[in-house]
Amino acid sequence: MSRNSIEIGIFNHEYAGQGLITSNPRMLRVIDIARRAAQTDVPVLILGESGVGKDVLARFIHRHSSCANGPFIKVNCAALPDELLESELFGYEQGAFTGAARAKPGKFDLAHNGTLLLDEIGEMSPHLQAKLLHVLQDGEFSRLGARWPTRVNVRILAATNRNVQEAVRKGEFRNDLYFRLSVINVEIPPLRERRSDILSLCNYFLEKYREQYGSSIQALPEDLLQACVWYDWPGNVRQLENILKRFLILADSDVVSELWADGSARTQATSRSLKQVGDHAADEAEKAIAIDMLQETGWNRKESARLLQISYKAFRNRLKRWQLSDGQHRKARAAGTT
Secondary structure, eight states, X not given: OOOSOSOOXXXXXXXXXXXXXXXXXXXXXXHHHHHHHHTSOSOEEEEOOTTSSHHHHHHHHHHTSTTTTSOEEEEETTSSOHHHHHHHHHOBOTTSSTTOOSOBOOHHHHTTTEEEEEETGGGOOHHHHHHHHHHHHHSEEOOBTOSSOEEOOEEEEEEESSOHHHHHHTTSSOHHHHHHHTTEEEEOOOGGGOGGGHHHHHHHHHHHHTTTTTOOOOSOOHHHHHHHHHSOOTTHHHHHHHHHHHHHHOTXXXXXXXXXXXXXXHHHOOSOOHHHHHHHHHHHHHHHHHXXXXXXXXXXXXXXXXXXXXXXXXXXXXXXXXXXXXXXXXXXXXXTOO
């Protein structure tokens, strides 16, 4: 994000081109952790509801890692039954079972010198969890029917919408595997908890798909934007994306009425206008940049104001309005709220 001025818009995050559209402080913190984690080779566990963008964040980590030039391979652990998932992950040798006419490489083979994303890992069976733990510990695995193990160099990322700690307590997920996978873990907040990003996401998807679908729509109507801002989005960013795709393809579809009919949008909506929502988004973005700069300068407010090209008095007033001080922010950060 540009730091040339603290006066910024709601759609100018430096990672926007990679699908990470946000000015929300929690999301900016997630991206910062992911960027730093990418520079290591440790596993990362990505948590969040379905549709929040776990796949997008995983690809971001891959692109910023030392194995960015290698393959990015994704496996949905919930899409296949146990026995098929095992052969999908580890492959098999010719004659390993009836019908194995020739050897087949597994996803670990294909991801060598790259990244393997284990999506929906919370659905993996205990048997495969044990085999995965072995790969993480020793860097090798055995194909079905193989006499000798295969060594691989693979960066492991895992994602799930389940509460893994609860699954561990219930005995549904191996404790030792959880600790192996969660060397670094990040949780992506649901879209309803970062409403200030919705307008930016709407504009992003409009630009992304308008030409692809041959739409003549140059700007989204205000009633649609208003409904989008206050809808609760149980399907998160993926649902928003699909709604806007449908609007661009079928502009006469009654998308707005569908969103309002759900009830959650109308319950949330007040007299706040789109301008007020946009102003709130810009304020949140300013706050995130200010915190970032203060951290870099060791909470030197005068130096931070100088680097942000804002008067010290105006900067101090903003900090007062945001109720930010060195001690308060350290306390909040320790509590995991920033």
